[in-house]
Amino acid sequence: MTLLSQIWHVFWFTQTGFRALLLVLVFRRKFYREYPVFAGYLGWALLKSCVLLGMNYAPFVSGEQYYRVHAASSIIDAALRWAVIYEIFVHVFRDYTTLRSLGPKLFRWSTVFLVLTALVLAWLAPGSGVGRVMSAAYATERNVNVLLCGLLIVLFAFAQYFRLSWRSQLFGIALGLGVLTASGLGIYAIRSQIEPSQRNFSTDILNLITQAATLCCVLIWTAYLAASRQKPVGAVVPLPQHDLEGWNHELERLLHP
Amino acid sequence: MTIAIILIVLSVVALLFLIRAARGHAIALRFGDHPAAHIRSVDLEAFRNLIDPDEEEYLKSRLHPAKFRKIQRERLRAAAEYISCAAHNAAILLRMAEAARSSPDPRVATMAEKLVEDAIRLRLYAFQAIPKLYIAMIVPVQQLSPIRVADRYEQITRQVVLLGLRYPMRGISSAL
Numbered sequence: 513m514t515l516l517s518q519i520w521h522v523f524w525f526t527q528t529g530f531r532a533l534l535l536v537l538v539f540r541r542k543f544y545r546e547y548p549v550f551a552g553y554l555g556w557a558l559l560k561s562c563v564l565l566g567m568n569y570a571p572f573v574s575g576e577q578y579y580r581v582h583a584a585s586s587i588i589d590a591a592l593r594w595a596v597i598y599e600i601f602v603h604v605f606r607d608y609t610t611l612r613s614l615g616p617k618l619f620r621w622s623t624v625f626l627v628l629t630a631l632v633l634a635w636l637a638p639g640s641g642v643g644r645v646m647s648a649a650y651a652t653e654r655n656v657n658v659l660l661c662g663l664l665i666v667l668f669a670f671a672q673y674f675r676l677s678w679r680s681q682l683f684g685i686a687l688g689l690g691v692l693t694a695s696g697l698g699i700y701a702i703r704s705q706i707e708p709s710q711r712n713f714s715t716d717i718l719n720l721i722t723q724a725a726t727l728c729c730v731l732i733w734t735a736y737l738a739a740s741r742q743k744p745v746g747a748v749v750p751l752p753q754h755d756l757e758g759w760n761h762e763l764e765r766l767l768h769p
Numbered sequence: 770m771t772i773a774i775i776l777i778v779l780s781v782v783a784l785l786f787l788i789r790a791a792r793g794h795a796i797a798l799r800f801g802d803h804p805a806a807h808i809r810s811v812d813l814e815a816f817r818n819l820i821d822p823d824e825e826e827y828l829k830s831r832l833h834p835a836k837f838r839k840i841q842r843e844r845l846r847a848a849a850e851y852i853s854c855a856a857h858n859a860a861i862l863l864r865m866a867e868a869a870r871s872s873p874d875p876r877v878a879t880m881a882e883k884l885v886e887d888a889i890r891l892r893l894y895a896f897q898a899i900p901k902l903y904i905a906m907i908v909p910v911q912q913l914s915p916i917r918v919a920d921r922y923e924q925i926t927r928q929v930v931l932l933g934l935r936y937p938m939r940g941i942s943s944a945l
Contacts, residue, residue: 608885608886609886610886610889610890610893611889633772636772637772637773654776658776661780661783665783665786668786668787668790672793673892673896674863674889674893675863675864675867675892677867683791687790687791690783690787691784691787694780694783694784694787695780695784696780697776697779697780697783698776698777698781701772701773701776701780702773702777704773705770705773
């Protein structure tokens with residue numbers, strides 16, 4: 513086993529451990545009540561990670577069986593991430609009457625536009641590595657990441673323009689997913705084009721970056737959820753003393769503008 | 770391969786954007802600077818005059834078409850500048866009102882809630898109006914009247930003054 517492969521395994525075990533810790537945190541602090549889809553996704557991701565870890569070390573599991581399970585679980589993974597992003601959209605906009613109906617609409621139309629973009633990409637740039645099957649799988653992953661990353665960028669840009677306040681944990685969830693999908697987009701864009709038929713140094717490096725990005729995402733979630741508070745983020749201003757002079761001044765301004 | 774390179778660049782840009790958003794979030798948590806210092810002056814009367822359709826008709830009837838187009842472009846540019854200043858101020862008020870929303874005094878919380886909604890609405894109008902004004906500078910269109918921005922700005926100015934009576938607005942109400 514090469515050094516890169518060893519580090520990759522360490523990252524895999526670490527992120528699985530942190531996922532378990534995160535799930536405990538979500539249940540102990542009752543975040544699952546507010547973010548049920550995210551809690552479900554975390555549970556699913558932990559199960560997937562454990563199953564794949566077991567399959568990776570089980571002598572009776574072939575490489576083909578492993579990749580089949582990996583591909584099938586990636587489809588569920590993508591669907592759940594998309595649902596988590598929808599949950600984030602709903603939470604970000606629900607505190608604002610003016611924008612409440614705009615949030616789901618924005619999500620819907622952005623999804624339509626990004627799905628069309630992903631389809632065009634699939635047509636223009638299908639997987640072209642030597643390893644045909646894996647290249648095609650990575651091209652699909654790349655297109656899924658175009659959709660997810662695009663949705664998150666739309667959300668962040670929109671929230672930034674309207675200066676919407678985020679609950680800390682919600683911001684952390686979105687940021688972690690953003691890091692995961694943005695790095696996934698770049699990595700799978702490379703892999704869909706250069707995937708060789710046999711494992712080599714470049715695939716080891718890319719595997720390591722993928723695992724590092726996942727670990728980074730899990731650490732972001734853990735940090736934000738562990739240090740979160742329930743109130744939205746904004747300026748913390750102390751309550752005033754009774755400042756009669758100030759009151760008079762403002763009343764004067766109001767009555768005689 | 771070109772598409773792959775574009776996607777890699779896009780993913781790096783997306784990561785940088787996220788890092789910037791995370792830094793912005795951390796700054797919002799502190800919000801230690803003096804917000805009134807960032808308020809930009811908006812002369813509502815001058816703005817109303819700029820977007821007044823009667824004024825536009827008057828200029829159109831009095832001036833040579835070429836001269837009118839030139840002046841109208843300048844008026845539209847100035848209007849876009851005013852709207853952008855109003856939207857900028859609304860963003861600062863949003864931050865202040867967000868904090869006041871969690872006040873234990875229900876009257877303050879209600880007033881702040883209203884201010885937040887109106888400031889968002891103003892930014893929404895600005896979002897729609899500014900591109901239209903810039904397009905109108907290139908392609909003359911029928912009268913554009915972003916009067917809703919002026920009305921909303923006037924309304925939030927009043928709300929800030931009223932909220933300032935019950936909550937420290939850190940000099941914002943006098944800076945508007």
